[in-house]
Amino acid sequence: MADIQLQSISKRFGEVEVIPDLDLTIPDGQVTVLLGPSGCGKSTLLRMIAGLETPSGGDIRVGGRVVNDVPPADRGCALVFQNYALYPHKTVRQNLAFPLRMAKVSSEEQQRSVTQIATTLELTPLLDRYPRQLSGGQRQRVAMGRAMIRKPEVFLYDEPLSNLDLELRVRLRLEIARMQRQLKATAVYVTHDQTEAMTLADQIVVLRKGRIEQVGAPLELYRSPANLFVAGFIGTPRINLFKVDACVPETGGTLLQIGELAVHVPRRIGGTVATVGFRPEHARLGEAGPDEAQFVLRNCETQAMEHLGDRAFCYLRSAQGELVVLAPEADARLEGTLRLAVDVRSLHFFDAQGVAMTQA
Numbered sequence: 001m002a003d004i005q006l007q008s009i010s011k012r013f014g015e016v017e018v019i020p021d022l023d024l025t026i027p028d029g030q031v032t033v034l035l036g037p038s039g040c041g042k043s044t045l046l047r048m049i050a051g052l053e054t055p056s057g058g059d060i061r062v063g064g065r066v067v068n069d070v071p072p073a074d075r076g077c078a079l080v081f082q083n084y085a086l087y088p089h090k091t092v093r094q095n096l097a098f099p100l101r102m103a104k105v106s107s108e109e110q111q112r113s114v115t116q117i118a119t120t121l122e123l124t125p126l127l128d129r130y131p132r133q134l135s136g137g138q139r140q141r142v143a144m145g146r147a148m149i150r151k152p153e154v155f156l157y158d159e160p161l162s163n164l165d166l167e168l169r170v171r172l173r174l175e176i177a178r179m180q181r182q183l184k185a186t187a188v189y190v191t192h193d194q195t196e197a198m199t200l201a202d203q204i205v206v207l208r209k210g211r212i213e214q215v216g217a218p219l220e221l222y223r224s225p226a227n228l229f230v231a232g233f234i235g236t237p238r239i240n241l242f243k244v245d246a247c248v249p250e251t252g253g254t255l256l257q258i259g260e261l262a263v264h265v266p267r268r269i270g271g272t273v274a275t276v277g278f279r280p281e282h283a284r285l286g287e288a289g290p291d292e293a294q295f296v297l298r299n300c301e302t303q304a305m306e307h308l309g310d311r312a313f314c315y316l317r318s319a320q321g322e323l324v325v326l327a328p329e330a331d332a333r334l335e336g337t338l339r340l341a342v343d344v345r346s347l348h349f350f351d352a353q354g355v356a357m358t359q360a
């Protein structure tokens with residue numbers, strides 16, 4: 001069993017500090033997703049766990065053992081990249097067996113393992129084909145099988161699906177989720193795609209410029225983002241955010257002034273709100289009830305509609321800035337003055353530093 005602990009990990013490339021100082025526990029038998037924009041240090045972290053990159057400081061433990069000086073091949077980690085390089089002149093069977101052959105495993109044992117992996121990944125009918133005779137998704141599964149065949153304790157994925165078309169990506173994403181549940185191995189999965197993270201993760205680690213912004217289960221991050229960055233990164237369409245010009249306590253609640261717009265929030269909020277937000281799916285058109293806040297947005301114009309089968313999102317420009325709301329009907333273009341009601345529990349408040357505030 002192998003959890004992974006990163007203790008005071010830092011990484012510099014020459015003068016450039018990519019990861020200043022990072023602590024993280026990656027639990028055993030779960031999928032942890034490292035999520036963040038391009039260049040934030042995800043691959044660097046993963047490569048340090050794999051042993052392909054040396055930390056500038058700190059310790060990495062796998063299953064309690066410090067592995068800083070352990071070579072990649074002896075760390076019990078299997079890496080799956082986006083560019084799955086299979087041997088073109090070997091069959092699927094030979095590709096799968098290759099790591100075992102290198103490890104001088106007996107040929108009976110090789111056969112047994114190949115049969116087992118092929119069953120798991122539904123590759124049995126393809127065992128005698130060559131890579132050029134496979135689809136992209138099938139090749140990806142063979143690459144995964146080759147990573148799995150030595151029964152690694154830890155799977156490391158670096159954006160393995162980013163080169164595939166959308167349909168295949170969605171299918172393989174589910175397949176990886178299913179496979180990981182079945183294997184119960186520890187997995188670290190790097191992606192910049194929040195939908196992928198939300199589908200696959202037991203735990204998401206949101207990274208920005210080499211620092212952890214928040215760690216939590218997918219729904220936790222969606223419901224209670226710790227700051228503006230996480231709020232904006234998780235959830236699609238994006239959360240609506242409004243800059244608050246004045247935040248004044250009033251009888252039974254708080255008054256938020258957003259430009260011309262006064263929003264009465266029927267709650268006390270501890271501190272001064274600098275930004276208020278709500279997710280598109282949490283606003284409804286109409287008059288606010290007792291536990292709701294009313295947003296009266298003027299001069300609305302529909303910029304675009306996003307149709308998702310039974311529902312549609314309306315992308316609007318308004319006097320208070322841009323926002324997205326659920327359309328009341330699939331083909332409704334919203335215009336003019338819009339009265340939105342949002343349950344107070346669905347409102348997100350942030351202070352001047354962008355840190356989430358709690359309602360009293």
Ligand SMILES: Nc1ncnc2c1ncn2[C@@H]1O[C@H](COP(=O)(O)OP(=O)(O)O)[C@@H](O)[C@H]1O
Nearest residue numbers: 013016018036037038039040041042043044045
């Ligand atoms: N070998 C290297 N030498 C110099 N800079 C590097 C090297 N590898 C990565 N970097 C820099 O470190 C930062 C993080 O890179 P990376 O971990 O690949 O980001 P991500 O995977 O999140 O997109 C980037 O600014 C990148 O340019």
Ligand SMILES: [Mg+2]
Nearest residue numbers: 042043044158
């Ligand atoms: Mg990367």
